[in-house]
Every structure is written in structure tokens, then in C-alpha cells.
Amino acid sequence: MKQLKYVVLARRASQIKEELRQGVRKPYNDVIDVIWGDSHRAGVKPLSFVRQVLAACIYPQLMNGDRLPVDVRERAQRLLGECAGGSVGSYTATAGTPQIVQRISEFITRRDSGAPSHPENIYISPGSQWSLMNILEVLVNNEASTKTGILTPVPCYWATNVSIMELGAVIVPYYLSEEQGWELQVEELHRALESAKGVCNPVALYVINPGNPSGHIQTRKSMQEVIRFVSEKRLFLLADEVYQGCVYRDKSEFVSYKRVLAEMGPPLSDTVELASFHSASKGFMGECGLRGGYVELVNLDPDVMKHINNLFSKDSCAPMLGQMALDLMMNPPQPGDPSYHLYNIETQHIRTTLVHNVQRALAVVNSLQGFSCQPVQGGAFLFPRLHLPPKAIQKAKELGMQPDTFYCLRLLEEAGVLASPGSEYGQKNGTHHIRFCIMTPGDIMEELLNRLTSFHTQFMKDFS
Amino acid sequence: MKQLKYVVLARRASQIKEELRQGVRKPYNDVIDVIWGDSHRAGVKPLSFVRQVLAACIYPQLMNGDRLPVDVRERAQRLLGECAGGSVGSYTATAGTPQIVQRISEFITRRDSGAPSHPENIYISPGSQWSLMNILEVLVNNEASTKTGILTPVPCYWATNVSIMELGAVIVPYYLSEEQGWELQVEELHRALESAKGVCNPVALYVINPGNPSGHIQTRKSMQEVIRFVSEKRLFLLADEVYQGCVYRDKSEFVSYKRVLAEMGPPLSDTVELASFHSASKGFMGECGLRGGYVELVNLDPDVMKHINNLFSKDSCAPMLGQMALDLMMNPPQPGDPSYHLYNIETQHIRTTLVHNVQRALAVVNSLQGFSCQPVQGGAFLFPRLHLPPKAIQKAKELGMQPDTFYCLRLLEEAGVLASPGSEYGQKNGTHHIRFCIMTPGDIMEELLNRLTSFHTQFMKDFS
Numbered sequence: 001m002k003q004l005k006y007v008v009l010a011r012r013a014s015q016i017k018e019e020l021r022q023g024v025r026k027p028y029n030d031v032i033d034v035i036w037g038d039s040h041r042a043g044v045k046p047l048s049f050v051r052q053v054l055a056a057c058i059y060p061q062l063m064n065g066d067r068l069p070v071d072v073r074e075r076a077q078r079l080l081g082e083c084a085g086g087s088v089g090s091y092t093a094t095a096g097t098p099q100i101v102q103r104i105s106e107f108i109t110r111r112d113s114g115a116p117s118h119p120e121n122i123y124i125s126p127g128s129q130w131s132l133m134n135i136l137e138v139l140v141n142n143e144a145s146t147k148t149g150i151l152t153p154v155p156c157y158w159a160t161n162v163s164i165m166e167l168g169a170v171i172v173p174y175y176l177s178e179e180q181g182w183e184l185q186v187e188e189l190h191r192a193l194e195s196a197k198g199v200c201n202p203v204a205l206y207v208i209n210p211g212n213p214s215g216h217i218q219t220r221k222s223m224q225e226v227i228r229f230v231s232e233k234r235l236f237l238l239a240d241e242v243y244q245g246c247v248y249r250d251k252s253e254f255v256s257y258k259r260v261l262a263e264m265g266p267p268l269s270d271t272v273e274l275a276s277f278h279s280a281s282k283g284f285m286g287e288c289g290l291r292g293g294y295v296e297l298v299n300l301d302p303d304v305m306k307h308i309n310n311l312f313s314k315d316s317c318a319p320m321l322g323q324m325a326l327d328l329m330m331n332p333p334q335p336g337d338p339s340y341h342l343y344n345i346e347t348q349h350i351r352t353t354l355v356h357n358v359q360r361a362l363a364v365v366n367s368l369q370g371f372s373c374q375p376v377q378g379g380a381f382l383f384p385r386l387h388l389p390p391k392a393i394q395k396a397k398e399l400g401m402q403p404d405t406f407y408c409l410r411l412l413e414e415a416g417v418l419a420s421p422g423s424e425y426g427q428k429n430g431t432h433h434i435r436f437c438i439m440t441p442g443d444i445m446e447e448l449l450n451r452l453t454s455f456h457t458q459f460m461k462d463f464s
Numbered sequence: 465m466k467q468l469k470y471v472v473l474a475r476r477a478s479q480i481k482e483e484l485r486q487g488v489r490k491p492y493n494d495v496i497d498v499i500w501g502d503s504h505r506a507g508v509k510p511l512s513f514v515r516q517v518l519a520a521c522i523y524p525q526l527m528n529g530d531r532l533p534v535d536v537r538e539r540a541q542r543l544l545g546e547c548a549g550g551s552v553g554s555y556t557a558t559a560g561t562p563q564i565v566q567r568i569s570e571f572i573t574r575r576d577s578g579a580p581s582h583p584e585n586i587y588i589s590p591g592s593q594w595s596l597m598n599i600l601e602v603l604v605n606n607e608a609s610t611k612t613g614i615l616t617p618v619p620c621y622w623a624t625n626v627s628i629m630e631l632g633a634v635i636v637p638y639y640l641s642e643e644q645g646w647e648l649q650v651e652e653l654h655r656a657l658e659s660a661k662g663v664c665n666p667v668a669l670y671v672i673n674p675g676n677p678s679g680h681i682q683t684r685k686s687m688q689e690v691i692r693f694v695s696e697k698r699l700f701l702l703a704d705e706v707y708q709g710c711v712y713r714d715k716s717e718f719v720s721y722k723r724v725l726a727e728m729g730p731p732l733s734d735t736v737e738l739a740s741f742h743s744a745s746k747g748f749m750g751e752c753g754l755r756g757g758y759v760e761l762v763n764l765d766p767d768v769m770k771h772i773n774n775l776f777s778k779d780s781c782a783p784m785l786g787q788m789a790l791d792l793m794m795n796p797p798q799p800g801d802p803s804y805h806l807y808n809i810e811t812q813h814i815r816t817t818l819v820h821n822v823q824r825a826l827a828v829v830n831s832l833q834g835f836s837c838q839p840v841q842g843g844a845f846l847f848p849r850l851h852l853p854p855k856a857i858q859k860a861k862e863l864g865m866q867p868d869t870f871y872c873l874r875l876l877e878e879a880g881v882l883a884s885p886g887s888e889y890g891q892k893n894g895t896h897h898i899r900f901c902i903m904t905p906g907d908i909m910e911e912l913l914n915r916l917t918s919f920h921t922q923f924m925k926d927f928s
Binding site: 007 | 471476478497500502505506507508515516518519520522523524526547548549551552553554555556579590591592593597606623627628630747750751752753754755777778779780781782783784785786
């Protein structure tokens with residue numbers, strides 16, 4: 001497996017942090033770490049309600065007295081009642097605590113305007129990526145003479161591609177259209193599928209909506225086309241929907257594949273095989289470190305479901321606090337609850353900040369010569385295109401680096417900003433990008449944009 | 465994959481609990497759930513110090529004021545300082561938070577009387593079983609024409625065997641000697657290895673010490689023999705040492721394979737490849753639901769280490785609270801710390817209870833006609849042998865069940881005790897066993913033994 005560049009960058013960032021601690025003088029006092037989709041790392045504060053409930057579950061003595069709001073105590077009491085032995089320290093069922101799984105299915109039904117969801121089709125895991133691995137393991141057939149192919153977008157979250165390759169399958173890339181705001185175009189899916197002929201046997205299409213790193217949100221029409229495509233080509237549809245809570249533009253709307261499929265009616269709604277992934281790590285909650293995600297499976301063959309059930313059963317359960325975080329994400333305080341006011345202020349603050357961050361970042365980046373960025377509708381990232389001068393590309397080549405990796409390393413060294421290169425996600429030959437997380441407090445985004453502006457201006461001058 | 469019997473039993477137990485909730489009359493009011501090595505589930509209380517620190521990390525406002533002891537607040541402050549963005553909601557490095565990994569290596573060095581331990585050889589994961597899977601994945605070669613073999617004990621924790629088979633490898637069973645208190649005898653390892661000839665290519669020996677389910681603790685001499693054996697036969701040594709904190713008999717002592725290997729000196733100490741597993745789930749802490757374990761790797765080829773590093777990197781980090789639990793397990797309060805007194809009382813209480821439970825359970829079980837149990841030195845289980853009457857065996861056969869599964873189902877139905885059958889772990893042909901967790905409060909153990917006695921007496925009468 002190739003060494004991932006983000007590892008190199010993250011390692012150098014750790015060294016720089018250590019150097020700063022030891023008093024080494026640099027043009028900056030700290031590293032702004034926006035390489036991950038990790039809002040807490042980038043300085044966003046956790047939601048009080050979530051943390052209060054979890055703290056009370058961890059240390060139930062906190063429920064004595066009235067230090068915590070009454071709805072927090074009630075919620076914690078209820079969640080603890082669902083733990084074996086009344087402790088978050090007990091194992092749960094391997095698919096997750098049954099009551100939480102049940103409430104996830106209710107959340108999905110609400111979200112999808114009534115499209116039915118069945119608890120027995122839902123598996124909680126330590127993060128959505130982990131579920132995806134299990135489903136891929138079932139899809140990939142290493143005993144066949146022809147390798148299994150999985151259609152994945154370019155650009156794509158790198159970990160998925162690594163997982164697919166590790167399983168011995170072949171990545172069949174389809175390109176999102178940057179010029180059309182990173183739209184998924186069904187003609188491109190046809191081209192990609194055609195390209196796989198004689199190379200591998202494609203069995204699944206992987207989509208990320210809202211896009212990572214693209215920030216694009218698919219329209220219902222586009223999703224309908226995708227569903228017809230997978231039905232016609234008999235592909236399994238893997239829908240990574242972990243950024244469903246992050247929508248920034250007024251006219252943009254997240255609709256789940258499950259819902260679009262249900263609304264298309266039979267025969268499609270009864271036949272297209274779909275796995276939809278969600279997570280407590282993303283969205284406004286941002287609880288990556290607790291490790292909780294789930295997958296919902298639709299229209300799977302009962303024999304395949306049995307196999308998947310075995311796969312999920314061989315590992316122990318997901319961490320109970322990650323499961324609880326999922327539950328709280330799906331069932332936040334309601335108007336009238338004592339915690340509602342603060343919860344509402346905190347989430348509104350995060351939303352307002354993010355909308356502002358996206359607008360500011362787009363405005364600044366698009367104002368810089370050598371940068372251009374498509375509108376961002378959702379997700380956690382900006383993924384602007386870098387138009388690098390030939391001299392910079394030449395320099396990178398001499399150093400044996402991808403040009404955008406070279407750019408990111410310089411950005412880190414000179415401006416203390418840790419972002420990742422587009423080459424990590426895949427991009428059209430000859431194009432370059434960088435990705436950075438926009439889920440930060442407003443002042444950190446301003447500082448980041450200031451540093452980026454100064455650095456970039458100098459970089460373009462140096463290599464002009 | 466065969467349906468595991470514990471799943472059938474656990475499912476029936478859930479139904480019975482539901483029936484009890486609905487008021488169905490049974491000869492008992494609750495199910496005593498001792499099928500897992502899960503002390504909180506069985507009613508043991510979590511340690512206050514651990515839960516206080518974790519609660520403060522989750523909700524740092526708890527550190528304001530003096531409601532929590534000062535060492536709890538200091539510990540939480542320090543741990544939070546090691547989290548990116550100061551939040552347990554951030555991702556950590558995939559091998560674990562570097563400072564915690566460092567302290568694990570210090571713990572190992574202390575435990576092993578100075579045998580050196582290197583942080584770069586340690587990986588934290590969501591439970592030790594998960595690490596074991598990753599190491600097995602590296603050991604199993606599915607491209608060779610001969611299948612990979614792994615020597616595993618009989619009886620053995622079932623999840624390991626399932627994992628090995630799922631990876632496409634062959635289990636090469638070696639039998640522990642029940643008559644000698646479940647001793648591991650090196651002649652039996654030779655026999656097992658011989659038996660693999662022409663069947664598979666054995667590459668590793670898996671040992672569980674203290675034993676699960678056997679409760680046996682290996683002597684230094686036995687471990688030295690095992691080390692010489694794996695060295696001579698060029699086998700990788702997988703040492704599952706998750707019950708190292710659970711030692712009950714005065715003369716028994718847990719010594720790690722790492723230490724024995726180091727003390728044997730070169731060339732063995734420089735060449736034998738070893739993976740040692742430990743976990744926050746077991747021992748007196750019993751925090752299964754937080755999901756934290758680690759593996760230490762010794763004498764591995766740098767190329768193999770690189771591959772293992774990639775395997776651990778492709779998944780996200782272990783849950784931060786599980787990592788913190790590991791840290792607290794290895795660095796408990798010390799004499800003089802404000803939390804020491806309570807911590808000491810709580811752990812002593814657990815220890816005294818367990819020692820008493822083991823003595824009581826052994827005395828009761830051995831007093832019953834049709835039961836015999838070897839001394840238990842450590843671990844979390846009693847694994848007595850069941851001498852079933854021919855009529856009971858006949859009845860089970862008619863029902864298409866293993867005789868001990870039949871016994872466990874009846875025990876559950878009639879006495880509300882959820883234990884697991886020996887056939888789940890492997891046993892010599894014609895022998896039968898049951899396994900139950902002895903990490904329970906004293907009164908629950910008494911109730912369990914009462915129910916078991918009545919049930920068993922009646923069962924033996926019914927089938928005499």
C-alpha cells in the first residue's frame with residue numbers, strides 16, 4: 001500500500017507543534033489543523049446537551065441533585081435502563097442496543113417522510129467506515145477468476161479507496177464534473193462501466209452525498225437517474241450520507257437515497273439493493289472520537305443478510321457512548337424541553353458560523369489568482385482548484401512530489417496550515433486541488449484565510 | 465458460518481426477560497446473565513475513580529468547583545490536554561493517542577520488571593479481539609496453495625476460532641489437559657503440529673493465559689517450554705493475556721510471555737515473534753462497553769510492521785474513552801492521592817468477592833453429583849465438567865442438539881440462568897461442560913448457585 005501523503009503531512013505537523021512548544025521561532029504560533037473532517041479538532045465546541053447526558057451515563061451520581069437539567073437526567077436514566085446491568089461498561093448486542101436501533105429506524109422514517117425502515121436492517125458500528133468495510137467484504141468475491149470492481153467517484157474520500165484495494169477489488173473511477181459544481185453525471189457512469197469491460201466485474205456503485213471532498217449535494221433528479229442506472233446494470237448502491245446534517249445553501253436540500261428509492265415505487269423500490277451510511281462523527285455534533293455510525297440495508301437477499309449479520313457478530317459491539325451519541329443526534333431536545341434553549345443557541349451558532357465560513361472562504365479563495373472554487377452546498381470541506389505555475393510543477397517534480405502535495409507541505413511549513421492535497425482524493429490528470437475543513441470557529445477561519453492569502457500570494461510570486 | 469449457540473441462548477434470554485416484564489409467571493423473577501465475561505452486566509459496580517475522570521473528560525465543566533477530587537480533576541485535565549482541540553470528540557492517531565501509548569509501554573516495562581517496551585510496537589484498538597484480527601490477517605496467506613494453520617487451544621474462546629475460519633485459515637486444535645487443571649502440555653503441541661502435516665501450513669500458536677474458559681494460569685516453566693517450541697518450529701506466538709489482572713489463588717502468579725521471553729535472553733529474546741494482547745474490558749475495571757484494548761508486538765520484521773501499521777491505519781482510531789480507560793487501568797491512584805482510599809476499597813471489595821465467589825462456586829459445583837471442576841486460578845469463568853446421564857444425551861440427540869446446549873437451554877428456561885455450553889469452546893469428544901462468569905456480586909453468585917443446585921438436582925433425577 002502506498003504511503004498516504006496525509007500521514008507525511010500530519011507527522012510533519014506534529015513535529016512543528018513540538019518545535020513551537022520548544023520555543024523554535026516560526027512566522028506563526030500554532031498549527032491550524034484542518035486536514036480532517038473533525039470539527040472539535042478545529043476548535044468547534046461540543047454540544048452541552050450531548051455531553052451532559054453522556055457524562056451522567058458515565059457517572060450516574062451526577063443525576064443526584066439538580067445540577068443537570070431535568071431532561072438531561074431523564075434521558076440519561078432512560079439510556080442507562082437500556083444498558084445491561086445499567087452500565088455503559090457492558091457489552092451490547094453486536095448490531096447495537098436494540099432500543100437505540102429501534103429509534104434509529106424511527107428517525108429514518110421521519111426523515112424520509114414515512115418511507116418504512118426496519119430495525120433488523122440496521123447495524124450500529126464504531127463509525128460508518130467500519131460498516132462500509134463489512135458490506136464491501138460481502139460484495140467482493142476473491143474466488144472468482146475476474147476481480148470485483150467498485151465504481152467510486154473522483155474525487156473520493158481516500159479511506160474508501162484504500163479499503164477497496166485492500167480487499168483485493170478494483171476501483172472503477174467515475175469523474176464528477178467540476179465545471180458543473182462537481183455534479184454526478186449519469187453518462188459518466190456509463191462510460192466508467194464500459195471502461196471496466198475486460199478488466200473486472202463491477203458489482204457496486206459508491207456515491208458520497210453530500211460530497212466529500214466536493215461539497216456538492218445531489219438533486220432528486222440526479223439521484224433518480226443513478227437509481228435507474230444501478231437497477232439497469234444490476235449494481236449494489238452504496239450511499240455514504242454521513243454529511244446529511246451539513247447543508248449550507250438555502251436552495252440546497254439533502255434527500256436520502258432511501259427516500260428517493262421509496263418514492264420511485266415498485267419495481268425499483270422493491271429491488272434496488274442499497275446500503276446507506278450515517279455517523280455521529282459528522283454534522284454539528286462532530287463526535288468523531290466516540291466512534292458511532294450505522295448502516296441501513298434495503299432490499300438485500302435474506303441469505304446475504306444472514307452473512308452480513310455473521311460479519312457484524314464476529315466483532316464486539318460498537319462503543320456504548322458512540323451508540324448513545326447517535327441516539328442523541330437523532331433525538332435532540334424539543335421545544336419546551338429545559339435543554340432546548342441552549343441546544344438551539346449552540347446549534348444555530350454552529351450553523352451560522354459554518355454558513356459564514358463557507359461564504360468567506362469561497363470569496364477569499366476565488367479572489368486569489370491561481371485559485372478557483374465551485375459553490376459549496378454541504379459537507380465539511382472546501383476543495384478549491386489550484387492553478388499552479390509551471391515552475392512550481394517543475395519544482396515538485398524535481399522533489400519527486402505531486403505538485404499539490406508540494407504546495408500543502410509549503411503551506412504547512414511557512415504558514416502553519418495543515419490541509420491535504422487533491423492528489424489524495426483523485427483528480428483529473430493535470431488538475432490540482434487542496435482540501436480543508438470549514439467546520440471551525442469564525443476567528444480561526446479568518447486566521448486561516450489570512451495565512452492562506454499571504455502564503456499563496458508569495459508562492460505564486462516565487463514561482464511566477 | 466454455523467449459527468453460534470450463544471446467539472440462540474441470548475435471544476431466548478431476551479424473550480424470557482420480555483415475558484417477565486409482561487407478567488408471565490416463571491419460577492424466577494429475573495434472568496442471571498453470566499454468559500459473557502462482562503462484570504457490569506453481571507452486577508459489579510464500575511470503579512468511581514475511572515468514571516469520575518471519564519465524566520470530567522466528557523463534560524469539562526464538572527471540573528469547576530470541588531465536587532470531584534483534585535486528582536480526578538488533574539487527571540482529566542491532563543488527558544484532555546492530550547486530545548486534539550481538547551475534546552474527546554476528536555479523532556486520535558490511528559495507533560492511539562501518543563501519550564497514552566507511551567504510558568502503556570511504561571506500564572509494560574514496570575509489569576515486566578524492566579524488560580524494555582517500545583511505543584512504536586504498540587497499537588490501541590477498539591478491543592483486543594480487533595487487534596488480534598489485524599495480526600491474523602497478516603499471518604494468513606490465502607494466496608499459497610496450502611492453507612495457513614493456526615494452533616489454538618481446546619477449549620478456546622469461540623470468537624477467535626470464528627475469526628480464524630473467516631480469514632480462510634485452518635484451526636489446528638491442541639487439547640489442554642483437564643485432568644491436570646487444564647495445563648498446556650508441550651507434547652500435545654508437538655502432536656497437534658504433527659497432525660497438521662499434509663493439511664495446512666501452521667504459522668502461529670495462539671495461547672490464552674490466564675485461560676478462557678479454563679481459568680488455568682501457566683507456570684513460568686510451561687511458558688519457557690512453549691517459547692522453545694515456537695522458536696524451534698518457527699511459529700508466531702499470539703498471547704491473549706487479557707485476564708492478567710484476574711488472579712485468585714495465593715500461589716498463582718501471572719507472568720507475561722514478554723517477560724519470560726526477555727528473561728530467557730538471546731538468541732530467543734531477539735528472535736521469537738510475539739504479539740501480546742490486553743484490554744480494558746477485563747480485570748476489575750470491566751469496561752467492555754467503552755471498547756479499548758492494545759497489542760504489543762515483539763521481534764517483528766520491519767516490513768511486516770509496516771504492513772501491520774497500514775492495516776491499523778486504514779481504520780479510524782479506537783474510541784477515545786476506551787483509550788482513556790486503558791490509561792486509567794494502567795495508572796490507578798497511588799497511596800497519598802485523594803482518590804486512593806476509595807479506589808482501594810472498591811478494588812479490594814471486588815477482589816475479595818471474586819475470591820469468595822470462586823471458592824463458593826467450586827465447593828457447590830463439586831458437591832453436586834454429575835459435576836466436577838478443576839481448581840480455578842484466574843480469569844473470569846468457571847468451566848466445570850458435566851457428567852450427563854445417557855438419557856439426557858439421548859434426549860438432546862433427539863432434539864438435534866449438543867447435550868450441553870440442551871442442558872444450558874433447560875437451565876435458562878427452568879432456572880433463569882444464562883450460561884453457555886462447552887461445545888461452544890471445543891472439548892474432548894464425549895465430554896461436556898458449561899461456562900459461567902464468576903465476576904458477579906456475592907449475593908448474585910449465591911442466588912446463581914442456589915438455582916443451579918435445584919435445577920441440576922432435578923435434571924439429574926429426571927434423566928436418571
